[in-house]
Amino acid sequence: MTFFPVGLSHYLCLSGVLFTIGVLVVILRRNLIVIFMGIELMLNAANLSIVAFSRHLEDMSGHVFVLLIMTVAAAEVAVGLAILIALFRTRRTINADEVSYLRW
Amino acid sequence: MNFETAVANLGFRDLAGISPALNLILAGIAILALDAILPMRSKLLSAWIALLALAGSLFASLHRLAVGADISAFNHAVRMDPFANAFSAIICLASTLAVLSAPKYLKLREVHLAEYYALILFSVSGMVLFGASQDLLMMFLALETMSIPVYCLVGFTRTNVYSTEASMKYFLIGAFAAGFLVYGIALLYGAAGTVRIEDLAVGLDRAPGLFYSGMALLLVGFLFKIGAVPFHMWTPDAYEGAPTPVTTFMAEAVKAAPFGGMLKVLFVGFGFEEAMQVWQPVLIGIAVLTMTVGNLIALVQDDVKRMMGYSSIAHSGYILVGVAAAAELHSTDALAAVLYYLFIYVLMNAGTFGVLILFSSKDKDANHLDDLVGLGRERPWAAALMTVFLLSLTGIPPLGGFFGKFYIFSYAIQAGMIPLVVIAILNSVVSAYYYLKVIGAMYFREPEDGARAVFYFEGYSVFLIAMLWLSAAGVVYWGIQSETPLLLAEQATASLFKPAP
Numbered sequence: 001m002t003f004f005p006v007g008l009s010h011y012l013c014l015s016g017v018l019f020t021i022g023v024l025v026v027i028l029r030r031n032l033i034v035i036f037m038g039i040e041l042m043l044n045a046a047n048l049s050i051v052a053f054s055r056h057l058e059d060m061s062g063h064v065f066v067l068l069i070m071t072v073a074a075a076e077v078a079v080g081l082a083i084l085i086a087l088f089r090t091r092r093t094i095n096a097d098e099v100s101y102l103r104w
Numbered sequence: 105m106n107f108e109t110a111v112a113n114l115g116f117r118d119l120a121g122i123s124p125a126l127n128l129i130l131a132g133i134a135i136l137a138l139d140a141i142l143p144m145r146s147k148l149l150s151a152w153i154a155l156l157a158l159a160g161s162l163f164a165s166l167h168r169l170a171v172g173a174d175i176s177a178f179n180h181a182v183r184m185d186p187f188a189n190a191f192s193a194i195i196c197l198a199s200t201l202a203v204l205s206a207p208k209y210l211k212l213r214e215v216h217l218a219e220y221y222a223l224i225l226f227s228v229s230g231m232v233l234f235g236a237s238q239d240l241l242m243m244f245l246a247l248e249t250m251s252i253p254v255y256c257l258v259g260f261t262r263t264n265v266y267s268t269e270a271s272m273k274y275f276l277i278g279a280f281a282a283g284f285l286v287y288g289i290a291l292l293y294g295a296a297g298t299v300r301i302e303d304l305a306v307g308l309d310r311a312p313g314l315f316y317s318g319m320a321l322l323l324v325g326f327l328f329k330i331g332a333v334p335f336h337m338w339t340p341d342a343y344e345g346a347p348t349p350v351t352t353f354m355a356e357a358v359k360a361a362p363f364g365g366m367l368k369v370l371f372v373g374f375g376f377e378e379a380m381q382v383w384q385p386v387l388i389g390i391a392v393l394t395m396t397v398g399n400l401i402a403l404v405q406d407d408v409k410r411m412m413g414y415s416s417i418a419h420s421g422y423i424l425v426g427v428a429a430a431a432e433l434h435s436t437d438a439l440a441a442v443l444y445y446l447f448i449y450v451l452m453n454a455g456t457f458g459v460l461i462l463f464s465s466k467d468k469d470a471n472h473l474d475d476l477v478g479l480g481r482e483r484p485w486a487a488a489l490m491t492v493f494l495l496s497l498t499g500i501p502p503l504g505g506f507f508g509k510f511y512i513f514s515y516a517i518q519a520g521m522i523p524l525v526v527i528a529i530l531n532s533v534v535s536a537y538y539y540l541k542v543i544g545a546m547y548f549r550e551p552e553d554g555a556r557a558v559f560y561f562e563g564y565s566v567f568l569i570a571m572l573w574l575s576a577a578g579v580v581y582w583g584i585q586s587e588t589p590l591l592l593a594e595q596a597t598a599s600l601f602k603p604a605p
Contacts, residue, residue, distance in 0.1 A: 012294075015290075019283075019287055022283065023283075026276075026280055032272070032276075035276060036279075039276075039279045039280060039282075039283055042280075042283030042284075042286075042287065043282070043283055043286055045287065046283070046286040046287040046289070046290040047290075049287070049290040049291070049294065050289075050290045050293060050294075052294075053290065053293055053294035054293075056294075057294075057297045059297060059298075061299075062293065065241050065289075065293070065299070068241060068245060069244070069286060072244070072245065072248045075248070075252060076248065076252060076279055076282070079252050079255050079256060079275065080255075080275050080276075080279065082256075083255060083256075083259050083268065083271050083272050083275050084272070086259055086262045086268045086271070087268045087269065087271075087272050089262075089263075090262075090263060090264070090265045090268050091265060091268070091269070099269050099272060099273075100269075101265060101266060101269055102266060102269055102270060102273070102340075102341040102344055102345050
């Protein structure tokens, strides 16, 4: 008995909202770690819609895509955090506005 | 095909099919192992291993291109057709030049580590697969394999404030772009029910809204990677902050590689009439913006590396003109002009950065215009080489850069895009100002205090000299003999529309 049938469009709306929040976080927040989280949110929004589509299309390959994308996201954030540490060691800050020696 | 047969079909044929990429991955792993076993001796040895692996991939790709081999591997996820082989050859050539430029600079900065070469090889393997991938997921994986090592390479001098900052900026923007790309892939998957590039067109009938938004997001992702305006912000920062050999690598290989996947997606995936009517005008607009903004900001730069960053943005614009013309004409020969342009662009950019590396000393880089004042009198050969590269970048007749622009613009005229060509030629004229400014500094300016400028070859490197002369010879020779590479490029692009074997 489904009290509230959750369908493809709900998942897509949620995924769209998550993606938008991710983009806004990257654009508006200044703490680099929070910006990383925004990027992860964007990737996971994509994952959510891939899984929803995969279920809707009854095509199993979508599940595999998600696993691969998660692996890549993990590798990417590992490198990102390493760069963050190198940055912090030279600059003593992780505020994006203060990291601005290179301009024009 | 069910799962068991799919697995049983994977085997030696697939691995042999992607051998140009596999070769690089194996060499990269060998370098890391060697570094663990022989940490004291591994540095120059790994440079040699990297060069051998790259040369092997280069000749394998050229050989396959010449015989017209067309191999599908991994259940049609990868297709090493002449198009992919041509891109692989361009990229391997670019990376060979980048590796040749590295040892001297890294030794001076005391970061001559074996990992550098391993990272370059891993990145190049991603680039080779990028142009060869036949489905969007493979393309995403190849793109990340290509990008992640470059994020590390940009921050390779990790105690340097500029290097780490550039690395951070490049990483953030790259990951941000990857987010758009993945979301685009997700939407296209939903529309078409598949991620195979050839079958994407199905999505337009099934779900046009999803299809177009997916296409837009995918394009945004690609435009970030090629550094087109308004997605160009990372280019000058990353170019200026990165160690110069890494800038060399970025300005040639990392620049050329995204075009491989982009052309494939645009012309194979979205190559049908309805979609082309949407992306082609957008691309024309972006080409105009990219050329103009890149050239205008380059005018006011005093730092040659940063100026070259903006110049590389402008060159993306010229290349996009060629892409738009090819779409208008439905002609693979016009795409061949784009390939030829990329080939020449790799050579002339490598040379320009090579000269900057040549005069970088232990304490400082020779990046500023003032650092080159008096070079013409003190080091005539180096100044002459630099002049050749800069004139080629401007597009002065007997050199490769001229013919690259000439072919692209003449196809654009054939396509009836006269206003676009006028804008592009005006932009070339504007660009002459800042390239000639460097030549002027080398030959016609005196040091301000009247003293003789001193240029030491600190840390003399045969590799670097070889790289400079090779790229200069290439720019001159392949400019005059432009038919041979163009003919190969035409064979390569013709395969883009042939069905996979």
